[in-house]
Amino acid sequence: MPPTQRGQAYRLGPNRWGLRYYDADGKRRRKSPFPSRSAALAHYRDVIEPQLRGEPVPMPELTLAEFVPLYLERHAAGVRPRTIAELRKRLRYASIAFGEVPLRGLERMSGEIASWRATLPERSRYGYTQALRQTLEAAVRWGYMTRNPAKLAGSNPQPPPRPVRAYTFAELAAIAAELSPMYRPLPVFAAATGLRPEEWQALERRDVDHRERMLNVRRTVSSGEVVELGKTKRSRRQVPLSDRALDVLDALPARLDTPLLFPSVRGKLMLLDRFRAREWAPAIDAAGVRTPARIYDLRSTFASNALAAGVSVFELARLMGASVAMIERHYGALLDGAGADIARRLSAFEAAQGSEGECAEDV
Numbered sequence: 243m244p245p246t247q248r249g250q251a252y253r254l255g256p257n258r259w260g261l262r263y264y265d266a267d268g269k270r271r272r273k274s275p276f277p278s279r280s281a282a283l284a285h286y287r288d289v290i291e292p293q294l295r296g297e298p299v300p301m302p303e304l305t306l307a308e309f310v311p312l313y314l315e316r317h318a319a320g321v322r323p324r325t326i327a328e329l330r331k332r333l334r335y336a337s338i339a340f341g342e343v344p345l346r347g348l349e350r351m352s353g354e355i356a357s358w359r360a361t362l363p364e365r366s367r368y369g370y371t372q373a374l375r376q377t378l379e380a381a382v383r384w385g386y387m388t389r390n391p392a393k394l395a396g397s398n399p400q401p402p403p404r405p406v407r408a409y410t411f412a413e414l415a416a417i418a419a420e421l422s423p424m425y426r427p428l429p430v431f432a433a434a435t436g437l438r439p440e441e442w443q444a445l446e447r448r449d450v451d452h453r454e455r456m457l458n459v460r461r462t463v464s465s466g467e468v469v470e471l472g473k474t475k476r477s478r479r480q481v482p483l484s485d486r487a488l489d490v491l492d493a494l495p496a497r498l499d500t501p502l503l504f505p506s507v508r509g510k511l512m513l514l515d516r517f518r519a520r521e522w523a524p525a526i527d528a529a530g531v532r533t534p535a536r537i538y539d540l541r542s543t544f545a546s547n548a549l550a551a552g553v554s555v556f557e558l559a560r561l562m563g564a565s566v567a568m569i570e571r572h573y574g575a576l577l578d579g580a581g582a583d584i585a586r587r588l589s590a591f592e593a594a595q596g597s598e599g600e601c602a603e604d605v
Contacts, residue, residue, distance in 0.1 A: 249286030251279045261286055306348060306387060307341030313377050322439055324464040331372035335362070345386045348378070352394035364401060371398045403572045406548035407539040409433060413531050420525035425517075427490040428504055429540060434487035436544030436562045439537055443512050444468045446501040450483075450491060457481045459563065468511060479563050545573050 248477045250262040260274035261282040273290075276282040304312070312332050339358050340348060359371050374391040374571045375547050382390050403515045409417070414433055418426045430440055433456060444461040451458065459479050471478040492501075498508035506516075518537060540561070548558050557579070 246327060247291060251276075253279075253283040254329065263290055276418075289427050305342055305344050307337050309345060309381055309386060310341075310377060314586065317380070321471065322462075322464045323467075324337050327465060329373055329376075331476070332370050332375060336374040336377075345378075345381055349389055349391055351388055352391040355392050355496055356395040359395060359398075362417075368398055368400050391589055400571075406573060407534065407536065407544050408543045408545060409531075409535075409539060413535075414543075416529035417525050417531060417535075419591050420528040421521055423431060423506070424495055425521055426506070427493050431487055431490040433543040433547070434484050434490065434538075435481050436541050437481070438541060438549070439461070439514055440464070441563075442504060445503040447503060448501065450503075452488070452491075455483045457483055457487075463511065466511075469493035479560065504549075542573075545569070549573060585604075 246446055249261055252260050254260050254275055257277055259276040259279050259282045260272055261276065262270065262272055262287055264552060265271050267347075271512060273285070274282075276285065296374065303336075310330075314330055314333075340351070340355075342465070343351065353569070355374070359367060362370050363424070371392065373391065375398065378390045378392050381387045415428045417429045421428070428442075432439075435442070437445075437457075437459065440463040441459055441461075443463045445457075445459075449458045449460060450456075457480065460471055462471055463469075494503060497505070497509065502511065503511055504508070506512045514537070522537055526533065545558060545562065548561070549555075553561075555566055555569050559569045562569070
């Protein structure tokens, strides 16, 4: 360890100071800027000097409102902007209730967090609580807290999934007939591929492989912008194209002003909220389709039809870019009704195996 030193502050300009010091290997280091000479020396005393002595550096005392943007900034390095936007929205409710409380003080408030959770809307309770638990768990990992009071407040069960809404072929045809000509192929296509709305929004002609009958899902829309998907099985994937899906693609109006399959009228990226208000909602009313009738239910229609056709849960999860657990949670009722078909397929397999055995004995 180098000889005892106090660090040296030096002026960089008006209200700007730097700090010079020697590290544990005797190398000269600099750190800047600081707003004052005393701030530079305080940093040396409170942070650098303990490091030179081999002592752990105490973490700064932050309130929840101060820690939330720090967490979101660090978490943003590995997730999509849309995820950060959703987390920020969900954490706003905890910040209103506990934003001025220091994290160390929040450690002892698991009871208060449990009471706060009980006041949240039933459908939002899980998401708001999960966001707080996730944030405080990071605070524990990074040394700002020693325990997670949101976890100690009790379990956070998910609400029951919404009932599955699957459109019939007749309903899809009725909705399509009421849409503008350029959007008429969309309902059948989305129901035949199971893509999320933000995925078919970003589809381009080059993503369609007609010869292999495959659709390549490479991009998504996040915060109003097209972004490339990560190279994982749950995001960037291939979806087989059925005859209906190929027929729909062939029926798309030819356009030279955009590579998008489903652009806006001007050839730009479709704005989903605008499409919902100007096209989808009037088409639902005019078609007389029973409500609720969401755009996202087109994806549920694909899942329902796939399970009815005998596609396995594992295969369906791969096709939809989701986990097996998600498929089982949201479409469990459909799986429960598939017992007869599973028994039929097992019987057919057993019969085929028995026939092969008999043929072998005859030989």
